[in-house]
Amino acid sequence: MKILVVDDETDVRDLFQQRFRREIRSGEMSFSFAFSGEEAMTYLRAHHSEVLIILSDINMPGMSGLELLSHVKEEFEMPPTTMMMITAYGDDESYSKAMELGANDFLTKPVDFAVLKDKLLQLIP
Amino acid sequence: MCFRLSLLVLLLLSGLNSAGAAPLPVPAQSRTVDSLRQLLAQPQPDTLRVTVLCQLSDQLWTQRTDSAAVYARKALALARSIGYRQGEGEALNRLGAALRESNLARSLELFQQSLRIAKATRDRALEAQNLRSIGIIYVYLRDKRQGLSYYFRALKIAEELRAERRIVLELSNIGLAYDLFDQLDSAKLFQERAFALARRLRTPTNYILYGLGNVARKEGKLDQAAAFYRESIAESKKVRHLRSLNFAYVGMATLYQQMGRLDSSIYYARLGCQAGQTNGFLRGVLNASTLLTKDFKVRGWPDSALKYQSMMLVMKDTLFGQEKVMRLQSLNYREQQRAQEAAASQAALKTRYRTYAFVAGLVGLLTLALLLGRHARQQQRAREALEESLGELKTAQEQLVQREKMAFLGELTAGIAHELQNPLNFVKNFAEVSTDLVDEITGEHRDPTRNSGLEQEILAGLKQNLQKISQHGQRATSIIKGMLEHSRTGTSHREATNLNALVEESLRLAYQGVRTKEKEFNAQLTTAFAPDLPLVSVAPQDLGRVLINLFTNAFHAVQQRQRQDGQPAYQPEVTVSTRAVAGGVEIHIRDNGTGMSEKVKAKIFQPFFTTKAVGEGTGLGLSLSHDIVTTGHGGSLLVESEVNAGTEFIVALPA
Missing domain, CATH: 1.25.40.10 (Tetratricopeptide repeat domain)
Known part of the structure; x- marks a missing residue:
């Protein structure tokens, strides 16, 4: 299962790689990283069919997570199954906007990795 | 009506022009x-x-x-x-x-x-004279409310005395004060009243013409302005008034600078500088040398620019160093003076009583001593009451300034608390995964078939995590250091600063500050930074404070508009741009919020003016910001606004 993580904090990569070390080693999950909405779009255009899940931060400079979500839904006929929006502001407006745009789930920062792992494992076919 | 009035003034002026051209053998x-x-x-x-x-x-x-x-x-x-x-x-x-x-x-x-x-x-006339003199000092200190209040008290006495010559001066001074604070309509009104009266009385109009010139210049009527200044120069020469001559020359030089005619601007600014120096009018010299510095810089003559810049700095030091002290001590002065005076009059009273007492004899002496004691007690009590109320006033003032600072810090901390969340999360997460890694080597999950390759990998991971923890700890430290710098009191020193970075940081802090309070709030942030912006010597904490204040105001304005008209199509937007201009840099902060009426706009830089509900704002934010930009940095803070279209603040700083 390939997961694309989008966040402007670059250390998120090291963190995810360690948090999911066992899953990565066993081949259950594989992660790719993009550090902006724009970068994520470029990556998706090249690897569209591989990515199953996108995890994206909402507040990023340039293209925001919500904009990324709407671009993804527009551009790809078969968008990646799940899109979890991660935001530091647990506000209702961002939540309803994300849901309206077709997000499948919504998480609030700081991320509880145990919960995230559960949610991801449930998605594995 | 207004138009006809100015036409009339012009006609009168052209009459004066021919009279002024005739040379006078002996100045009156x-x-x-x-x-x-x-x-x-x-x-x-x-x-x-x-x-x-x-x-x-x-x-x-x-x-x-x-x-x-x-x-x-x-x-x-x-x-x-x-x-x-x-x-x-x-x-x-x-x-x-x-x-x-x-x-x-x-x-x-x-x-x-x-x-x-x-x-x-x-002596009512002397009273009016002093009210005006004190008013001028407050206008110097850019305290509009106090300055105008003294001027108007002087005007009232002049009107009661029917002293028409005095009325002319008061009207013109009020006009000049309004001009200084860019309230052009009021400035024009008072100068025109002054002019009409002065013509009727046949008294000098040198200052009034200068004031009218300024209004015309600021309204963009450049030809008219030049004519007014020319008249003022001619009349100032005629009555040998070097101060108003300095003003008029500086006005003319500013006008030419505005038109981009630098040689003419330099010519007039030099004349203005001379007039000011001969008279000993430091402020006039400062104004002229500021213009010259800018002119020569643009002209590309660094030597001359440097010469006038150093003159400008000397003048600034003498004037503003002293003004800063003044502002803080003005209450002290009054208090000390009254105490001294009370003591002096008490002493005088004592001596007089003593003389009587010698004549009146022992009985009289006793009685008087009693009286004296009572009188002294009364005076003592009065003085104590006075000191007490002055003390209360001072405390109240300090509290207000403190409150403004706390309000500012409140906004700042909200933004900073959010900033801190990210590094702290990283610290926590990297520490947690490290514990897992250690468990894997030593604990329950230990692989019985010891795999040395895996162990090496885990150790490398541990090392990396410790480095990350240290990095994010450092990041948190510098955020807190930044906050302490913002709250620091005392003198702030200037340093060459990258304004683009300062603006961006302030924008982020202000946005997060507002977002933490109003979670639902979203706005489109647009930045356009000039890539070639030179480093500018500023006090970063002070200027950062100004910027955060301006951004926070912008966010409040768009938020308010969103609430008011409730149209889903409305997209709140705050735009900031930096640009290099001749002689300095400009920061433009624009919002598409509620905007302000002319009436509100005229007052926003006044201390204690606020549009917020009672208890919400201290009304000191913009006034302090204005102070920091103008007095602190020698720049200017301008505002343009239109109701239901938005507001733009322009911070202009000299290079």
Whole structure:
């Protein structure tokens, strides 16, 4: 299962790689990283069919997570199954906007990795 | 109506033009100085001598300030030696006017002394004179409310006395004050009233013409402005008024600078500088040398620019160093003065009573001693009450400033708390995964078939995590350090600063500050930073504070508009751009929020003015920001606004 993580904090990569070390080693999950909405779009255009899940931060400079979500839904006929929006502001407006745009789930920062792992494992076919 | 009035003024002016062109053999003013000196050489009663000395000081003030001070001191000494109270009051006012450039605080003290004498001797004209003099000091200090309130009190007395010449001066001064604070309509109204009256009385209009020129220039009527300035120059020369001559030259130079005609601007600014120097009018020299510095810089003559820049800095030091101290100590001064005066009058009273007592004998002495005791007690009580209320006033003022600072810090901390969340999450997460890694080597999950490759990998991971923890700890430290710098009091030093970075940081902090309070709030942030912006020497904490304040205001404005019209199509937007301009840099902060009416716009830089609900804002934010930009950095803070379209603030800083 390939997961694309989008966040402007670059250390998120090291963190995810360690948090999911066992899953990565066993081949259950594989992660790719993009550090902006724009970068994520470029990556998706090249690897569209591989990515199953996108995890994206909402507040990023340039293209925001919500904009990324709407671009993804527009551009790809078969968008990646799940899109979890991660935001530091647990506000209702961002939540309803994300849901309206077709997000499948919504998480609030700081991320509880145990919960995230559960949610991801449930998605594995 | 307004249009017709200005037409009339123009017609009158063209009449004056031809009159002014005829050369006058002997300037009227210098005849007066000569005849006054002659009068002084003849035997006179001493009270009349005091008056003549004061008049001489008046005449010389327009030409050489230090000579004016000499005669004012002579008048004061004579008046005191013969116990001529009214003359003493007159002389004190003259001395104050002559010292206004070199020692603002002493000057204020002298005016206040003179004002008290005027009240005690019921000399209404002298009272009005001092109200005006004190008003000028407050206008110097950019305290619009106080300055205008003194001016209007002076005007009221002049009207009660039907002293029309005085009314002309008061009207024109009020006009100039409005001009200084860019309230053009009011400035024009008062100058036109002053002009009409002055024409009727056939009194000089040199200052009024300058004021009218400024209004015309700021309204973009450049030809009209040039005509006014030219008239003012001609008339100032005629009456030998070097101060108004300096003003008019500087006005003309500013006009040419605005038109991009640098050679003409330099020509007039030099003349203005000379006039100011001859007179000892430091402020005038400062204005002229500021213009020259800019002109020469743009012209590309660094040597000349440097020469005038150093002159400008010397003037600034003398003037503003002293003003800063003044502002803080103005309350102290008043308090000390009153205490001193109370003590002095008490002492005088004592001596008088003692003389009577010797005559009246022992009984009288006893009675008087009793009276004296009571009187002293009463005075003591009055003084204590006065000191107490002054103390309360001071505390209240300090509290208000403190409250504004706390409000600002509140906004700041909200933003910073959010900033801290990210690094702290990383610290926590990397520590947790490290624990897992250690468990894997030593604990329950230990692989029985020891795999040395895996162990190496885990150790490398551990090392990396520790580095990350340290990095994010450092990041948190520097965020907190930044906050402490923002809250730090005392003198802030200037350093060469990358304004783009400062603006971006402030924008982020302000946005997060607002978002933490109003989670639902979203706005489109657009930045356009000039890539080639030079480093600018500023006090980063102070300027950061100004920027955060302006951004926070912008966010409030868009938020308010969103709430008010409730249209889903409305997209709140805050735009900031930086750009290099001739002689400095500009930061433009624009929002598409509620905007302001002209009435509100005119007041926003006044201390304690706020549109927020009672208890929500201190009304000091923009006033302090204005102070930091203008007095602190020698720049300007301008605002443009339209109701329901938005507001734009422009911070202009000299390079």
